[in-house]
Amino acid sequence: MENQFTRGGAMYKKVDIKDYEYLKNIVGIENTLFENEVGHDYHKDELGGISNPPDLVLKVDNAFQISQIMKYAYENTIPVVVRGSGTGLVGASVAMHGGIMIDMTKMNRFLDLDLNNLTLTLEPGVLLMDIYKHVEEQDLFYPPDPGEKSATIGGNISTNAGGMRAVKYGVTRDYVRELEIVLPNGELFTTGGKVVKNSSGYALKDLMIGAEGTLGIITKATLKLLPLPKYSISLLLPFPSIELAIECVPKIIKSKAIPTAIEFIQKEVLLYAEDFLGKKFPDKSAEAYILLSFDGNTLESVEADYSKVANLCIKEGALDAYIVDTEERKKDVWSARGAFLEAIKASTDLMDECDVVVPRDKVADFIKFTKELEEKYKVRIPSFGHAGDGNLHIYVCKDGMEESKWEKVLEDVFEEMYSRAREYKGLVSGEHGIGFAKKKYLFEQIGDVQIGIMQGIKSVFDPKFILNPGKVVK
Amino acid sequence: MENQFTRGGAMYKKVDIKDYEYLKNIVGIENTLFENEVGHDYHKDELGGISNPPDLVLKVDNAFQISQIMKYAYENTIPVVVRGSGTGLVGASVAMHGGIMIDMTKMNRFLDLDLNNLTLTLEPGVLLMDIYKHVEEQDLFYPPDPGEKSATIGGNISTNAGGMRAVKYGVTRDYVRELEIVLPNGELFTTGGKVVKNSSGYALKDLMIGAEGTLGIITKATLKLLPLPKYSISLLLPFPSIELAIECVPKIIKSKAIPTAIEFIQKEVLLYAEDFLGKKFPDKSAEAYILLSFDGNTLESVEADYSKVANLCIKEGALDAYIVDTEERKKDVWSARGAFLEAIKASTDLMDECDVVVPRDKVADFIKFTKELEEKYKVRIPSFGHAGDGNLHIYVCKDGMEESKWEKVLEDVFEEMYSRAREYKGLVSGEHGIGFAKKKYLFEQIGDVQIGIMQGIKSVFDPKFILNPGKVVK
Structure with a gap:
């Protein structure tokens, strides 16, 4: 079977010319990139070290197209990765198994700014910076404030992005009222509503938030807004x-x-x-x-x-x-x-990031600990972060270190940091997610019982493991 | 097989004297009620019409006891229902299949009021009214404000209770930082932390919130507090x-x-x-x-x-x-x-409640519609509710109506109300949950795809369907 191969234990079908022909008809040839047409940007996200090309990129326009693509991918067991602006920091939108990449950036329309209910309904490809502009014109306020303003709202929801105003206003999760989702088999459903309260069955909306594109594809979102503080x-x-x-x-x-x-x-x-x-x-x-x-x-x-x-x-x-x-x-x-x-990134040839979150009263101790690690491992570890909510961004910088030494140092420093975070009852990621890069540390932290449940949930949504395989959970 | 019987399709074991002997040793005989010792209060919750006795009530003291009980129940396929104060309104804590009822009210200790992180860690049996008192002494504030102050916090979390201050402050979900959970097979895990941000794997904490005791048993919670407004x-x-x-x-x-x-x-x-x-x-x-x-x-x-x-x-x-x-x-x-x-309850012999939530700008239309239903069905339908968050409490009153007529009227009025709520893009329950009584309307609203996913999630947590069977999902 020439066009079948094993990746990560699962039998995925490689995208061939027949698949290409079928799929390009869904989005149009002008929105299709196949094999050599797929630019390097589509191989990776914002942090170095993790890279793999998708076989095919499809720039979608609407949920119906996505549904058709997923039906085909599901029937043919082709892996699919969804990508917004590609500003992630943990490899969550890298096509580690090749296959189809769905580019969401053209789905960037504002659909409804509802002044009676203070909600904004929009497509997932809208950029964060455009949301602020759009709602501030009406004296309204979308509180989540992640550093990367060129991220899409779909990406923000998928990582439960936090940002600087979390101290007072909380995180993305607190502002998502409704989601429209396409499942891995192409079925579509809506969860939540333009309502403040909801006790109507299991919290599927909340499960989708922070799932890093592994359970379903967000095709529409309704956000809660506040009046803009004067x-x-x-x-x-x-x-x-x-x-x-x-x-x-x-x-x-x-x-x-x-x-x-x-x-x-x-x-x-x-x-x-x-x-x-x-x-x-x-x-x-x-x-x-x-x-x-x-x-x-x-x-x-x-x-x-x-x-x-x-x-x-x-x-x-x-x-x-x-x-x-x-x-x-x-x-x-x-x-x-x-x-x-960006400044720390520009100061070195390669770096990797630790995005732990610890109780607020442990931040000082944790930063002190990173200074000790700098001494111990003779490596530069600059950091900054959200002291008010315990979320740190800590960068281990390669600074031209020899490759094999770097790998060892990075592994040891990360191991020490995540282990210290566990001691402080912190968590692996405050806002950047697990993706591909932080799975090991998530597994170490939460253990077999929770990983087992997460894998079970993954199987319920995606029994053929075609959607963003190998991310968050195995 | 004398002690085996079919209830709702699943083969549950009836609690016999051998089970009683084993289980009473876990909690002590003084905390065990068996068969005729089980008082009528344990048969039902706060709204009439749904009632069934558990075979055995166990008043637990700690998570370890609960874990031991669940291990035994799991091995023997005995259904288990968890009960707090029993103030629910949808039959979620009624033992529809008999079996074991775990009474959580003795687990009512405050464990840690952390002024550096503004969090309160407590056991699930603490009453809402006691939380307010406890934190206000420190000039702190637990914003969720459900009407029933003698409910337990475990019950509030399990229904994602809302209350009156949701307009500004949101609902219970927004104030739960960490949960300790015992799974149906007796395993224990902790999800979340004393942290503001969390992007560390699937949102299991959020899935537990509002799951009405069907996925796991909450044995400890950490809540977010705010400074008390002056x-x-x-x-x-x-x-x-x-x-x-x-x-x-x-x-x-x-x-x-x-x-x-x-x-x-x-x-x-x-x-x-x-x-x-x-x-x-x-x-x-x-x-x-x-x-x-x-x-x-x-x-x-x-x-x-x-x-x-x-x-x-x-x-x-x-x-x-x-x-x-x-x-x-x-x-x-x-x-x-x-x-x-309570006043509406006292005004009639029997009533049933509709707890829909609709977009804020549909509340007036919905109340107008209930007046039309009063006329059409010649039945009294008083209502009150949270105009600011779209959550209505609407009571259909029997007022001595003949039984068979009442059943028909209630069914028709409910069908009309939930169908109108769907038209308005509202949801079945704003804060009281689905439990046993509202399953039909949830199914009608969200359809097969979502129900299928919810049932799949239920199977992941509870493969033998022993924990609160027949609630929320089939």
Whole structure:
């Protein structure tokens, strides 16, 4: 059987010319890329190290096309991977088994902005940055704020993306009201509704959120919106050390102020961002910073909150407190923060990332631990992250290290970090997901019972294991 | 095989004296009720019509006991139902197949109030009213606010209970950070953590929430808390008609004020509550009312919100606007609201409830429709509910109707209501769940594809169908 082969234990059919002919008729030849036409961008996502070409890329326009593609793929046991902007960091949208890649970026239409119910219905290929623009025109607010604004909302839902405003507003999961899904066998269903409450059977909508495209394909989503807060002010607090800075965070939380975001910044990373952006940060006299934002509908309430936090932090060792209230200054500060990932990436030849989340009062200890690992393994490990919600982004940098040594160092450092996160009762991923790269650490953390259940759930949705095979669960 | 029998297609073993001897040793004889010792309260939940005795009641003290019980039940294929306070309204905790009932009410300990992470870890048998008291002592706030304060938190999580403050604060799901679960085969696992973000594998925690005790047994939970808002004020708005009252609600939402709660009240139901409580409501001059609450950390922001809403509603036809700001007055108003269910119950010999949730801008139409049904079927259908989140509580009252006629009327009225809810893109249950009583309407709504997936998920968790069989899914 020439066109059959074993990949990962399953018998997948390789896409051949007959499949190509059939599938290109669904989306049109102008939306089909076959074999050599498939560009390198489609082989990988945003973090290096994991790469494989799909046999065929189909740029879809609607759910019906997706349903037809899946019916065919299901009948013929062809693996299918769904891709948005490809900004993922764990290889979740890499076609590890080849097959069909469905490119969702053309499904980027806004369908309904409902002012009575404060909801936005849209296609999964809409970019995060376009959502903000679209709803702010109506004085509305989509709170989730992941760093990568060119990600699609479908990708955000599939990873349960978090971002900076999670301290006050929660994560993507908290803003998804309804999903339309195409199953691996091509069937379509809708789960949830334009409703606040839902106790109507098992939480299939929530199961789809964060499933990284392994259970079904999101073809439409309805998001919950909030009124846009009238006032928003940021506060930049310099500290003599990163430990002192981060140790303030649980105290801020305990003080019952509710910041929108609490980010920690290390001078080292700030300097990379200045280099990368070619732009100066307003202050770099200190070793470390906490950057906070506050929002609300009266100036009084916002001022009360930030004054309380500024006073508290100065008492706890902050060197000063800069109020960032002009639009220009806000842009300077937050664009530096927004460039950290790209800046660290530009500072080295290769890196890998650890996206653990730990209880808020363990963040300082965890960062201290990464400094010890830097010493122990003689490797650079810059980090930044969401001090307010315990989610860290830690980068192990290759810096030209010899390949075989690098692999060993990376494995050992990762093993130590994830094992320490488990000790602190943290989790493997706060917002980037498991994908292909972090499966080992998920398995180590949650053990056979939960993995067994997850694999069982996978089989229920996708009995032939054709949809994004080899991701999240085996 | 004398001790084997078929119930609902599955072969369950009837609890015999040997089982009793084994199981009573796990929890102690003082915590065991067998056959005739099982009181009538254990046969049913809060809404009439569904009743069946368990063979054995076991009052458990800890997760280890539960794990041992489940191992035994699994090996012997004995059905098991978990019960908290028994305040459910859809028969979810009724032992329809007999077997073992696990009474969780003794597992009611607070385990950890973590001020650094703003979380509360507790056992599932803690009552909702005790949670409020416990956290308010620390100036903290558990936002979900279901009407029935003597429900257990385990029950609240199992139904994804909503309540009145959902408009601003969301539902139980939004406040569950971590769950410890015993599976039907006795295995134990923990899902989630004391963390804000989580993208670590499939959302098993979310799947457990709202599963009505059919997938696993919750033995410990960690809840997210918020700082207690400093100010809280209610606003009572009389209207000449219920339609006019409810039609204001989408306009309030559109105005971008964010009330904590928006309830609608009909004069008829108010009078039942006065009778039931033997206490006068502050005003009953009008046909209908909207009752709102607002909270915040500055008086200015709360005042700004309620003034805006009061002015808007007066423009839209409200007869007046009463500000309810003293503790005593607040208690008068909200205790009347809290008594509606019991008051309607006391007004008739038997009733059944419809807990649909519809988009906010369909609430007025839906209530109008129930009035038409009252006329058409010559049956009393009082209602109240959460206008702000689209969740209605509608009661069809028997009022001494002849039994066979009642059954037909109830079936027809329910069929019409759920079918109208589907038209409005609403869902079968906003907060009370599906349990035994609403399965038919869930099936009609979501169809074979989703039901098939839900049944598949049930099989993954509970391959022998011993845990709360016949609930939610077949």
